[in-house]
Amino acid sequence: MTEPLFTIPLWADLLGVGLGGIQGAMFASGFQGQRRLDLLGVAIIGIMIGMGGGLIRDILIGQPPATLQVNWYLLTATGAALLGMLLAGIFNRLNTVIVVLDAVVIGMFGAFGTSKAIAFGIPAVPAVFIGVCAAVGGGVLRDVLMGLPVSIMHVGSLYAVAAGAGCAFIVVANLFGMNIVLAAVIGIAVTAVIRVLAVLFDVSLPEQRRLYRRKVAAETGVITLPGR
Amino acid sequence: MTEPLFTIPLWADLLGVGLGGIQGAMFASGFQGQRRLDLLGVAIIGIMIGMGGGLIRDILIGQPPATLQVNWYLLTATGAALLGMLLAGIFNRLNTVIVVLDAVVIGMFGAFGTSKAIAFGIPAVPAVFIGVCAAVGGGVLRDVLMGLPVSIMHVGSLYAVAAGAGCAFIVVANLFGMNIVLAAVIGIAVTAVIRVLAVLFDVSLPEQRRLYRRKVAAETGVITLPGR
Amino acid sequence: MTEPLFTIPLWADLLGVGLGGIQGAMFASGFQGQRRLDLLGVAIIGIMIGMGGGLIRDILIGQPPATLQVNWYLLTATGAALLGMLLAGIFNRLNTVIVVLDAVVIGMFGAFGTSKAIAFGIPAVPAVFIGVCAAVGGGVLRDVLMGLPVSIMHVGSLYAVAAGAGCAFIVVANLFGMNIVLAAVIGIAVTAVIRVLAVLFDVSLPEQRRLYRRKVAAETGVITLPGR
Numbered sequence: 001m002t003e004p005l006f007t008i009p010l011w012a013d014l015l016g017v018g019l020g021g022i023q024g025a026m027f028a029s030g031f032q033g034q035r036r037l038d039l040l041g042v043a044i045i046g047i048m049i050g051m052g053g054g055l056i057r058d059i060l061i062g063q064p065p066a067t068l069q070v071n072w073y074l075l076t077a078t079g080a081a082l083l084g085m086l087l088a089g090i091f092n093r094l095n096t097v098i099v100v101l102d103a104v105v106i107g108m109f110g111a112f113g114t115s116k117a118i119a120f121g122i123p124a125v126p127a128v129f130i131g132v133c134a135a136v137g138g139g140v141l142r143d144v145l146m147g148l149p150v151s152i153m154h155v156g157s158l159y160a161v162a163a164g165a166g167c168a169f170i171v172v173a174n175l176f177g178m179n180i181v182l183a184a185v186i187g188i189a190v191t192a193v194i195r196v197l198a199v200l201f202d203v204s205l206p207e208q209r210r211l212y213r214r215k216v217a218a219e220t221g222v223i224t225l226p227g228r
Numbered sequence: 229m230t231e232p233l234f235t236i237p238l239w240a241d242l243l244g245v246g247l248g249g250i251q252g253a254m255f256a257s258g259f260q261g262q263r264r265l266d267l268l269g270v271a272i273i274g275i276m277i278g279m280g281g282g283l284i285r286d287i288l289i290g291q292p293p294a295t296l297q298v299n300w301y302l303l304t305a306t307g308a309a310l311l312g313m314l315l316a317g318i319f320n321r322l323n324t325v326i327v328v329l330d331a332v333v334i335g336m337f338g339a340f341g342t343s344k345a346i347a348f349g350i351p352a353v354p355a356v357f358i359g360v361c362a363a364v365g366g367g368v369l370r371d372v373l374m375g376l377p378v379s380i381m382h383v384g385s386l387y388a389v390a391a392g393a394g395c396a397f398i399v400v401a402n403l404f405g406m407n408i409v410l411a412a413v414i415g416i417a418v419t420a421v422i423r424v425l426a427v428l429f430d431v432s433l434p435e436q437r438r439l440y441r442r443k444v445a446a447e448t449g450v451i452t453l454p455g456r
Numbered sequence: 457m458t459e460p461l462f463t464i465p466l467w468a469d470l471l472g473v474g475l476g477g478i479q480g481a482m483f484a485s486g487f488q489g490q491r492r493l494d495l496l497g498v499a500i501i502g503i504m505i506g507m508g509g510g511l512i513r514d515i516l517i518g519q520p521p522a523t524l525q526v527n528w529y530l531l532t533a534t535g536a537a538l539l540g541m542l543l544a545g546i547f548n549r550l551n552t553v554i555v556v557l558d559a560v561v562i563g564m565f566g567a568f569g570t571s572k573a574i575a576f577g578i579p580a581v582p583a584v585f586i587g588v589c590a591a592v593g594g595g596v597l598r599d600v601l602m603g604l605p606v607s608i609m610h611v612g613s614l615y616a617v618a619a620g621a622g623c624a625f626i627v628v629a630n631l632f633g634m635n636i637v638l639a640a641v642i643g644i645a646v647t648a649v650i651r652v653l654a655v656l657f658d659v660s661l662p663e664q665r666r667l668y669r670r671k672v673a674a675e676t677g678v679i680t681l682p683g684r
Contacts, residue, residue, distance in 0.1 A: 040388060041381045055288075060511075062520025064290025068354035075353060125531060126524035140601070145368070147377045149603045153497050160496055268616055269609045283516075292518025296582035303581060373596070375605045 007119075008112050010072070016108040017050040017073055018080040020138060023101050024049025025084025026091065027142070039085075045142055046081025047074070052138035053109040060130045061120050099199050100192075106163050107191035110135035111184040114167040118180070124171045131167030132160055135191070158198045166191030235347075236294075236340050242304045244336040245278040245295070248366060249305040251329050252277025253312025254319065255370070267313075273370055274309025275302065280366035281337040288358045289348050327427050328420075334391050335419035338363035339412040342395040346408070352399045359395030360388055363419070386426045394419030463575075464568050466528070472564040473506040473529055474536040476594060479557050480505025481540025482547065483598070495541075501598055502537025503530070508594035509565040516586045517576050555655050556648075562619050563647035566591035567640040570623040574636070580627045587623030588616055591647070614654045622647030 028037050028045035037045070051067045051074070058065045067073040091097050113134025117127040136152050136159055143150045152159060166187040173183035256265050256273035265273070279295045279302070286293045295301040319325050341362025345355040364380050364387055371378045380388060394415040401411035484493050484501035493501070507523045507530070514521045523529040547553050569590025573583040592608050592615055599606045608616060622643040629639035 037381065044381065044388075058290075059287060059515060060521060060524055062514075065288060068288055068350060068358065071351045071353040073354070074357055122524060123527045125527040126529075129530055130524065144372060144600060145378050145381050147381075150601050153493065153500065153601050153603075160500075265609065272609065272616075286518075287515060293516060296516055296578060296586065299579045299581040301582070302585055372600060373606050373609050375609075 008066075008116065010070075012108075013054075013066075013112065014072055014076045016105060016112060017054070017067070018076045019050075019101060019105045020053070020109070021046040021050035021077040021080030022084035022087065023098065023105055024138070024142060025081040026088045026098060028146075029085050029088040031146075042085055043078055043081045044145070046084055047077045048141045048145065049105075049138040050077035050080060052141040053113065053134040053136075056137035056141075057109075057113040057116060057130055057134035060133060061117055061122065063120065100196060103162070103192040103195035103199075104188070106135040106159065106195065107166055107188035109138070110163040110167045110191055111170060111187045114170045114187070115180055115184050118171065118174055124175065127171050128164060128167045131170070132163045135163035135167075136160055158195065162191045162194040162198065165194055236344065238298075238300070240336075241282075241294070241340065242300055244333060244340065245282070245301055246304045246308040247278075247329060247333045248281070248337070249274040249278035249308030250312035250315065251326065251333055252366070252370060253309040254316045254326060256374075257313045257316040259374075270313055271306055271309045272373070274312055275305045276369045276373065277333075277366040278305035278308060280369040281341065281362040281364075284365035284369075285337075285341040285344060285358055285362040288361060289345055289350065291348065328424060331390070331420040331423035331427075332416070334363040334387065334423065335394055335416035337366070338391040338395045338419055339398060339415040342398045342415070343408055343412050346399065346402055352403065355399050356392060356395045359398070360391045363391035363395075364388055386423065390419045390422040390426065393422055464522075464572065466526075468564075469510075469522070469568065470528055470532045472561060472568065473510070473523070474532045475506075475557060475561045476509070476565070477502040477506035477533040477536030478540035478543065479554065479561055480594070480598060481537040482544045482554060484602075485541050485544040487602075498541055499534055499537045500601070502540060503533045504597045504601065505561075505594040506533035506536060508597040509569065509590040509592075512593035512597075513565075513569040513572060513586055513590035516589060517573055517578065519576065556652060559618070559648040559651035559655075560644070562591040562615065562651065563622055563644035565594070566619040566623045566647055567626060567643040570626045570643070571636055571640050574627065574630055580631065583627050584620060584623040587626070588619045591619035591623075592616055614651065618647045618650040618654065621650055 025042050025046040027049070028042045031037055054067045054073075055065050058067075110131040114127050114131030117130040122130065139159075140150055140152055142148075143152075166189075169190050170180075170183045170187040173186070174180055253270050253274040255277070256270045259265055282295045282301075283293050286295075338359040342355050342359030345358040350358065367387075368378055368380055370376075371380075394417075397418050398408075398411045398415040401414070402408055481498050481502040483505070484498045487493055510523045510529075511521050514523075566587040570583050570587030573586040578586065595615075596606055596608055598604075599608075622645075625646050626636075626639045626643040629642070630636055
């Protein structure tokens with residue numbers, strides 16, 4: 001195990017956790033009717049989205065979870081989830097906010113995952129894999145806990161592709177000697193731009209139509225699970 | 229990583245695993261009809277409830293799972309699961325036994341989780357979080373493996389709140405210098421009493437009604453998943 | 457933590473990962489209609505089946521995941537998944553190929569899991585448990601990600617029993633001083649033969665009928681989840 005060459009600055013990590021927590025809580029609080037979550041359920045989803053990717057990253061790297069070594073992560077994720085619940089009432093129909101927020105969050109989680117993997121001596125291919133897992137892992141945990149179909153499997157290709165592109169950029173740039181912080185910033189931008197463009201220009205695989213159905217369902221409270 | 233100041237005595241840990249195994253098997257063997265589990269399925273659920281919380285605890289702390297370092301844990305959990313199946317035939321309608329057993333088990337798992345986290349130098353907030361995950365983690369694994377809605381998300385608030393109260397007590401008492409063993413014993417009592425009182429006085433969030441429906445379903449073999 | 461006495465040769469490990477990837481992709485590409493997976497989804501399932509058991513094994517042993525320490529595992533699993541998709545078109549109705557492939561794969565994952573656990577000083581009972589988890593873990597991850605009932609719980613007894621027999625043989629043979637490589641080879645054969653014989657002679661527990669229904673469903677694209 002090599003000494004890490006790079007540590008994610010705490011403020012950047014907490015920013016990712018906070019944005020993830022807001023985004024998770026906005027998603028979770030969109031459920032109405034019989035599937036409505038109580039306060040604690042929304043907070044759990046916020047913590048999952050904010051911290052789940054980092055947990056998976058550290059387990060895959062084989063390190064103790066960084067998010068549990070200081071108090072700030074859980075406080076930030078929980079606070080952000082509460083904020084997300086309040087914002088949900090205001091912003092829930094402003095789909096753009098959710099899409100952009102989500103794109104930046106998966107970019108950050110992917111970049112932090114890949115950078116940390118590189119710092120611990122993980123080779124190129126698994127470093128990209130760990131980044132993608134960190135980016136989409138929180139969403140998988142959310143779907144499993146909420147009993148939803150795991151979106152990455154059926155409708156989420158462009159999620160993983162966007163995250164993979166950003167993480168691959170970081171790995172390649174690092175091989176060519178680019179400063180890792182600069183590479184990480186560009187990698188976040190690559191992921192976020194691909195993701196937002198995909199939504200803007202409606203790059204929808206045939207499967208993608210289901211995502212729309214699911215979003216509508218989340219808003220109306222009638223969940224029609226595909227294929228059931 | 230600091231040297232642990234406190235080790236959970238093997239007999240106490242095995243007691244928790246055994247009670248969890250009994251409780252899990254009683255739950256699992258309650259399923260009838262098409263969802264009926266075979267002998268191995270009931271044993272797996274018993275192992276999940278008895279050992280799942282401890283596994284999650286150790287992964288979150290970043291330590292090799294203690295329950296896999298000696299033979300006794302798996303032998304105890306499996307033996308307890310077999311016992312739980314026999315007891316299920318006798319006690320399954322004695323709801324009180326299940327409720328009290330369950331309350332003590334989540335208290336023990338929470339207390340062991342928080343104490344071990346403290347011993348490994350985890351700060352206060354994540355120490356409580358790890359305790360709650362240890363307390364409810366086995367149930368989450370059970371629900372995911374059985375394809376049930378994850379109860380902690382929809383109906384289980386008071387579970388997590390009870391576990392959180394006990395774990396928070398241990399952390400605060402430890403900060404004030406109380407002996408950790410004494411703190412753990414009181415913490416177990418806090419969790420168990422809150423949980424039992426919540427059931428006794430029917431402190432049911434609107435969501436809680438579903439728990440009842442699910443329990444009925446488990447007994448009659450007709451599973452009506454909420455919201456489907 | 458003792459120094460490992462035995463390392464799984466890379467070629468053998470990659471062979472298991474590759475066969476698992478092929479088998480996972482053949483399973484996944486069998487889904488038609490609304491549940492059809494896109495290219496990336498099939499690749500994810502291939503990676504899960506090829507590498508999931510090894511990941512679970514290393515987490516349970518408390519070691520960094522071996523499959524993420526070199527580039528070859530992910531390249532092999534992804535390549536095998538693509539191959540499996542092509543083969544699926546040809547072989548999908550040749551049920552025998554899938555059954556034998558699957559039997560050998562669970563034998564290999566079980567044997568590698570138990571051998572590695574022994575090498576890291578894990579006692580006999582948890583060493584068998586880790587082997588069984590390594591053998592069936594990929595399938596559990598697959599079912600959870602695809603939103604299928606976890607087959608090991610309802611219909612998969614003979615899976616776990618076959619894996620358990622092979623792993624138990626390795627542990628016992630090791631206690632009697634047999635060379636671990638020889639023990640592992642025999643253990644793989646024990647698991648594979650039990651599994652194939654069980655299918656050949658239709659040793660079906662009452663629950664097993666559902667497995668058939670699920671297979672038909674996977675081929676026809678109409679998934680009738682049991683008990684819903």
